[in-house]
C-alpha cells in the first residue's frame with residue numbers, strides 16, 4: 001500500500017516514532033524489514049486516547065477504551081516478526097483492540113481479518129482504518145476463540161489476549177504451513193507460543209518467552225471476570 005502518512009504526523013511525532021523503532025525494535029532483536037517499515041509508518045499515537053498520545057512511543061503498553069490495552073511496541077513487532085508473513089498471506093487476528101497491530105499486519109500481508117469482543121473498540125478501529133486508507137482489513141464483533149470459519153484457512157493467526165489453552169478452532173482454521181502466535185498460561189502471566197502446522201498436519205510448538213496480556217474471554221478462553229493483566 002502506498003500512502004502518505006505525513007498528514008497524521010507532526011515533526012515531533014515522526015521523530016518519536018523513529019526513536020521508538022531505533023531503540024526499542026532495532027536496538028533489540030527485530031530484524032524483519034517489513035516489520036520495521038510498518039512500524040515506521042503506522043501512526044501509533046492515532047490508536048490511543050487523546051490524553052495518552054504523548055506516551056504513544058514509550059516502551060510500554062497503554063490503556064485504551066473498554067479497560068483494554070494497546071500492547072507494548074516491541075511485543076507487537078516481535079509477534080509480527082515471528083508470524084513470518086508473506087505479501088500473499090491471509091491473516092486472522094483475535095483481539096482488534098485499538099486496531100494498531102491489525103494495521104501493522106495489513107501492511108505485510110494480503111488481507112487481515114480481525115475479531116474484537118467489544119463493539120466500541122471495533123467501531124473505533126474501523127474508523128481509524130477508514131481514515132488512514134486501509135482497505136484490506138475486515139473487522140468482526142464477536143468471540144474470536146471460535147475463529148472465523150468462513151474466511152479460513154489462514155496462513156497466520158495472531159491472538160493478542162492470553163488464554164488458558166490454544167483453541168482447537170484456531171488450530172483447525174490454520175493452513176498447512178501456517179503459523180499461530182498466542183499467549184497461553186494463567187491470567188497473570190503467559191508463555192508466548194508459536195505453533196507451526198507442517199505438511200503432515202503435525203504441530204511444532206515453540207516457547208518465545210514470558211508475557212502478560214489481558215485475558216482471552218470466550219467459549220474457548222476464560223469466562224468473563226475482573227483482571228489485572230497489562231499487555
Ligand code: SAM
Nearest residue numbers: 070095097098100101116117144216217218231
Ligand atoms: N491488538 C490490539 C491492539 O493493537 O491494540 C491489542 C489488544 S488487547 C491487548 C486484547 C484485546 O483482545 C482486547 O481488546 C480484548 O477486548 C480482546 N479480546 C479478548 N477476548 C476476546 C475474544 N474472545 N474475541 C475477540 N476479542 C477478544
